[in-house]
Amino acid sequence: MVFQPHGKRLKASEGKTILEAAREVGVDITSICGGRGVCGKCRIIIRGGEECLSAPSKTERHTFSDDDFSSGFRLACQTAVAFEGKTVVEVPSESRVNQQKLLLKGLERSVELSPAVKKVAVHLKKPSLLDTRSDVDRLLDALRPNTSWGPQVDYEALKKAPLVLRKGDWTVTATVWKDGEVISVEPGATKGCYGFAVDIGTTKLAGYLVDLTSGKIVAMASMMNPQIAYGEDVISRIRYIMEADMNLSRLQQAIAESINNLINEACETASVPPSEIYDMTVAGNTAMHHIFLGVPPNYVALLPYPAALQSPMDIKARELSVGISPGAYVHALPAIAGFVGGDAVADILATKIHEADDLSLMIDIGTNTEIVLGNKDGLVACSCASGPAFEGAHIRNGMRAATGAIERVWIDPKTLELGYKTIDNQKPRGLCGSAVIDITAEMLKAGIIDYSGKFNAESRTIRLRRNDKSVEFVIARKDETLIESDIVITQGDVREVQLAKAAIYTGASILMKHRNVRSEEIEGIFLAGAFGNYIDPQSARIIGMYPDVPLERVKFVGNTAGSGARMALLSVEARKEAGEIAKRVEYVELGADLDFQKEFLKATYLPHQEADRFPNVVKILGKIRNRG
């Protein structure tokens, strides 16, 4: 078997899938679902030797058209070697793994620097017959002005102390955690003191390497959450965990390994040894938080959906297999409820809505979307399973925010001419989340889809066409793309967008009902999320993703879960604040709301079945239509 254009060869044995074979020789093929035949992203083209391969699976027959099959398309995870032979596999551009561009930064709120760890260099008196104090007591005595109580010495640091003291000729640098525990000892006077903040999303991971002496980010890294291989959403992963005893630790190891990869990548970028990371904070939804800590999330999925753990927790990095300084702690931000986790707490911390007079709505969009409504007088929160559509999954030509992803789309409502912009201005390879929202809004504005989301067959554009399976709208033609086919948005894709945005809007509207708040009373909406690029708030409003308020009240704040995790890394005060936030926020269980289903169905319309809920959008759409 040979992989093109890489030119890598191997003798693949019978029964092995092409995805497995590719991994064996280091050929990276995109796979969001980890080889379960769900995401449809591992497309390959067989350029010879197809007779040696297994017949197309049901999944493939569902994924590809006859045209596709005759062009040689297959899914790498579904295609197995039937017998040895000379197979030529082309990995098309859209299936090659590219560096993902995540919008890592979020709203920055400055915090006074007061990290949980600090380095203290001390010069010790050498032992003598007149002063035979032990190594550790000698060190602790010298540190006393810098510690509040004690002595506590991490076991790993304890074991190293005698050699370290002598190696540094009695000059030693201790890293002290919360003024109470020596978590590391190093010979001589060392300065480097870093922390790592992680946002564990259901689909994406983002990590921030922070210099704890300056508070500055020195490197960032991101990647897909490897748990996707075990289920795309929280519920399916919990189900997987409940299947067998070993599965929880398998997922824990997978996430720990990935975090280690993030750490190593960021450390390499910044030329910082991972051993100089002495503190870590993590924010994630409750299930991700539990899984990372190895705490069973089983009951989060069962009524009344209690978390196993809400309080903030400090756990030794080594217990979690995280490869930073072995005595370091990992601080997990507290959770609000079984389905509203430390990521929402971090969002609140970063947006400060818990301190504001103004009534705000915070929406952290992801596979699981957290919504918080309130102000300094009180906050309510809920969570909705919006799915991964805005992260490029479940969308025919959806992709991660990487080079060549279309990130902006616009349609002239009059001429129906279309324009787009790609990441890094490369030839397009697919659509990332922001473009999926744009295209839906633009098609609605141009009348290409109607308010029920259905394609308007009478649209005067050749971009709209019916293929053998469904109707689709062409965004970029094969000849202008980097892939072997057109980039389209299908009727099915639009449906996915409708479901996703309806889930979010419904969550928001139930919180509003709970607090007895009308749209016009909302003084600020914060849209958050680890996207490839800013979501266009206008597009999102057009499709009815959030309550219709004047646009100037809407702000895209980026990855505030990451920002909040970073604030907690920089300041023990921020950690305290996070603990108080988690206790203060009232959780609203959407499933318990009798109107949920009805509300949800109405919200699938674009922007909404009840037009009077979206006066501004209706006015805009009306204007365009009248013009057109």
Added chain:
Amino acid sequence: MVFQPHGKRLKASEGKTILEAAREVGVDITSICGGRGVCGKCRIIIRGGEECLSAPSKTERHTFSDDDFSSGFRLACQTAVAFEGKTVVEVPSESRVNQQKLLLKGLERSVELSPAVKKVAVHLKKPSLLDTRSDVDRLLDALRPNTSWGPQVDYEALKKAPLVLRKGDWTVTATVWKDGEVISVEPGATKGCYGFAVDIGTTKLAGYLVDLTSGKIVAMASMMNPQIAYGEDVISRIRYIMEADMNLSRLQQAIAESINNLINEACETASVPPSEIYDMTVAGNTAMHHIFLGVPPNYVALLPYPAALQSPMDIKARELSVGISPGAYVHALPAIAGFVGGDAVADILATKIHEADDLSLMIDIGTNTEIVLGNKDGLVACSCASGPAFEGAHIRNGMRAATGAIERVWIDPKTLELGYKTIDNQKPRGLCGSAVIDITAEMLKAGIIDYSGKFNAESRTIRLRRNDKSVEFVIARKDETLIESDIVITQGDVREVQLAKAAIYTGASILMKHRNVRSEEIEGIFLAGAFGNYIDPQSARIIGMYPDVPLERVKFVGNTAGSGARMALLSVEARKEAGEIAKRVEYVELGADLDFQKEFLKATYLPHQEADRFPNVVKILGKIRNRG
């Protein structure tokens, strides 16, 4: 190869020693030194096939007389298989491993029961939509009246909590450490709450399983310290550790494994599952303490002999590979100095000499002997390498205190008739420590040895005889013993006793000089140690092991190191007291005393070169001689 009387067979391959072969088939042969040819305890008798074995080693030629060789005696660790053949190996009675009888109990000082751990059973409200607190927060809320601050939950307990809460149908028992950390959670209401105290001696280990709800000992266990295989004394073990990086963790594992054996044995005796042990305390000399904790003891052996760690320390049992409740802590008693460890602190705690008005001398006899002098106004301490003679090693017929060991010997000074008593009144197999002291004192009283320790050739007893190597005194003749030879005490044995007792006396006398104290001012002497039976204070005084004071001031207090460790297990107040003791005691470095060598040489005489230091003993000896 066949082992008799076991009848066990195996095909031993070339190069393997008989000791290794025996272990392979589960034949236990006594070996104190672990097969290094040092202890001479693994005697076997070859009853056939000697031509298949290696020639006698230098060690063996040194150990055995020609007679012994012609009787077939060899050392199992020195004899290797030269080529396969039918060898018959008899393991004589004295080389078979018997249950050791250690005097485990020591002076009991009652302490008010206030253990570091307590069990609290709570009934929790089931989660509902109106009360969705997390499992852990629910538990901590219920425990709040029983905890001083929090929440701290051990990581292992944390991971178990969700399943445990439901298994017990929301009744759960938490074990709380120091009112601040939940170290274990169990379903339902459970009661069993045990602790384990360990005395880690250089040569012996003693363990005590204690019911923490009543304070009562429910089982005891003891065994040899397996580190003996790597060196008999502290210094040789430290040297071994310095040889290679892996050696420290090898010794740590060896001791942890043995402690686990003690735990399992005691638990089996008392029908207590080891998982119901939630706390452990250890007392040991500084080097043993360091090795058990995996902390390098390297510098303890180098001037100015600083400990790596003196402060009391709590370390998770799982970090030390100790098989009790995984969230439990091991509390290591504090050390006084590099050569005076937590065992001495425990001795002081148990004998209360730090609170007394009276001036006391505490001598904890072992391979390493700790000596403490003082009262409530101040204490000084030192340590001396007295060697393992009193533990039966380095003595021709020495043995551990097991069935058949001679524990008492008496000689009529007039008739020179000899009597003895064995443990369990069995036929004798050898001499344990108390007998070694008795026989030396009795021979001195009877004039069989003179004050320089030399055998008096003119002694009118047929028990004294010259063999091909040296002079020896027969205590039990072959026909009355359970072994294949006479039980004797040799001139070399007497020399070992002289060196050992001189080391102890010198330590005591230097402390007395330091505090400017004369013998008659000492109001109490506490003789401690984990012996097979009480040392006879009279015999010990006759040979000059301790300053000559009236016998009514001398008390044998048993294994006070174990008692002190047990007190620390029962009471956090006792732990605090131990911490204060460790800080208060002044360490005296014997090596720094210019008179040490001179004092030591004078002290090798029986009882002492300066007769006026032992007026009472001289009077007794004089009386007997005059009578005789």
